[in-house]
Amino acid sequence: MYKRAVALVLAALAAVPVAVTRTAAQSPFGDADAEPAPFNPQMAALMSMLIQPRHAKLGLAGKAQNWELAAYSLKELRQGFAVVSKAVPRWKGLPVPDLFDAAVSQPITLLDFAIKLRYQRQFDEAYEGLTKGCNACHATTDHAFVVIKVPDVSSFPNQEFQPKQ
Amino acid sequence: MRRRAAALVALAALAAVTTMFSARAVAQNPFGDADAEPAPFNPQMAALMSMLIQPRHAKLGLAGKAENWPLAGYMFKELRQGLVVISRAVPRWKGLPVPDLFDAAMSQPLATLDFAIKAGEPRQFAESYARLTAGCNACHGTTDHPFVVIKVPEESAFPNQDFQPKR
Numbered sequence: 001m002y003k004r005a006v007a008l009v010l011a012a013l014a015a016v017p018v019a020v021t022r023t024a025a026q027s028p029f030g031d032a033d034a035e036p037a038p039f040n041p042q043m044a045a046l047m048s049m050l051i052q053p054r055h056a057k058l059g060l061a062g063k064a065q066n067w068e069l070a071a072y073s074l075k076e077l078r079q080g081f082a083v084v085s086k087a088v089p090r091w092k093g094l095p096v097p098d099l100f101d102a103a104v105s106q107p108i109t110l111l112d113f114a115i116k117l118r119y120q121r122q123f124d125e126a127y128e129g130l131t132k133g134c135n136a137c138h139a140t141t142d143h144a145f146v147v148i149k150v151p152d153v154s155s156f157p158n159q160e161f162q163p164k165q
Numbered sequence: 166m167r168r169r170a171a172a173l174v175a176l177a178a179l180a181a182v183t184t185m186f187s188a189r190a191v192a193q194n195p196f197g198d199a200d201a202e203p204a205p206f207n208p209q210m211a212a213l214m215s216m217l218i219q220p221r222h223a224k225l226g227l228a229g230k231a232e233n234w235p236l237a238g239y240m241f242k243e244l245r246q247g248l249v250v251i252s253r254a255v256p257r258w259k260g261l262p263v264p265d266l267f268d269a270a271m272s273q274p275l276a277t278l279d280f281a282i283k284a285g286e287p288r289q290f291a292e293s294y295a296r297l298t299a300g301c302n303a304c305h306g307t308t309d310h311p312f313v314v315i316k317v318p319e320e321s322a323f324p325n326q327d328f329q330p331k332r
Contacts (some may be wrong), residue, residue, distance in 0.1 A: 040204050049208075053215055068312040076211050078195075083212075085197035086204040095199030105195065157318035158223040158298070164314070 013060070045089050050080035055134065056151045062115070062123045063151075066163040070115045070123070076087075078108055094141060103133035103140075210251070210258050217247035222301065223227040223318045229282070229290040230318075237282045237290070239241075245275060261308060270300035270307075 041049065058073035081104065085097040110126035113119075127150065134148040152160060208216065225240035246273060254265040274297035281289035294317060301315040321328060 039206070046206070049216055050212060066312065072310070079211075081196050083206070083208075085199075086201065087206045089197065089199045089201050089203055097194045097196035097199050100196040101194045155322045156219065156223075157320050157322050158226060158315055160220065160314035160316045164311075165234060 041087070043088050043096075046080075046084045046087060050083060051077065052148070053079050053156075055130070055148065056155060057161075058111075058155050059119075059127055059131075059151045060161040062111075062120075062127055064161040064163060065118070065120060066161055067115055067118050068163070069161065074108070074111055074115060085160075092141065099137055099140065103137040104130055107133055179257065194229070208254070210255050210263075213247075213251045213254060217250060218244065219315070220323075221247055222298070222315065223322060224328075225278075226294055226298075226318045227321050227323075227328040229287070229294055230324055230330055231328040231330060232285070232287055233328055234282055234285050236328065241275075259308065266304055270304040271297065274300055 054073055054077040056071060058077055061067075061070035061073050081100045085100060088096055090096060107126050107129035111123065111130060114122035114126050131148050131150055135144075138144055138148070140147045203251070221240055221244040225237060225244055228234075228237035228240050234304065248267045252267060255263055257263060274293050277293040278297060280286075281293050298315050298317055302311070303313055305313045
């Protein structure tokens, strides 16, 4: 009798917290019956969607001396920074527009000149400066392990970067 | 009198400089204001193309090339859905009717692609996919973006996805 009672108590003790926990937070990913929430991407998602691909396309276009595409990609990249700044004006308390301004404004201006002049060497130097700006900003924001580099190959196999002959 | 005029000119010049500096202070940063309220993310044509269309076009081509018809069927559906989502998000772009542009450029090759995928016909797929790709570029040409040239992918850009069908 005593043994049975002990076993029952132990079973009850073991079962209750599990049941309560599972009911209160069944899935760590949320509640299937909740209202759908608007998609509200934050810094990491915006960087991956708007900045990293545009940085790569700009580099590939400049490397191919496709100046029309490079100009378009630069405009889009600059626009991407503006969109990210508006969506996340402060990130971990830091002023995002000011971080971008400090990191990329100068190389972007130089890139703009290089593209308009169709000057490959100037483009390469300015693009290198832009890429360093990315990494400087990552370091400032405790993300030094996210290292951006000048792309060696295209990761867009369905896009032609060579200019039309 | 002359001194007074000089003083007034100096004052006006000072005011002009002050205004100039105030304007710079207001819009000093080309990327925006850190103290502004966060704005909702509202991606426009270029971002939507890069997020929803370019990767799906590539995946569709890679799936078809590998004769992975279930995946090709899925990518086909996703690509078409992407065009619908963009048409709803940006119905007019630079005054042009986006759903009509997509319809003119895509509907016919999409219909033949659908047929090719359902029939498991690699040659028909390749032809239709090439025409779909030509449709992308025709639309880019119409919208003053001929320098964005889409092509049939030769290799995968998705190192964490297998495009070969399960044996």
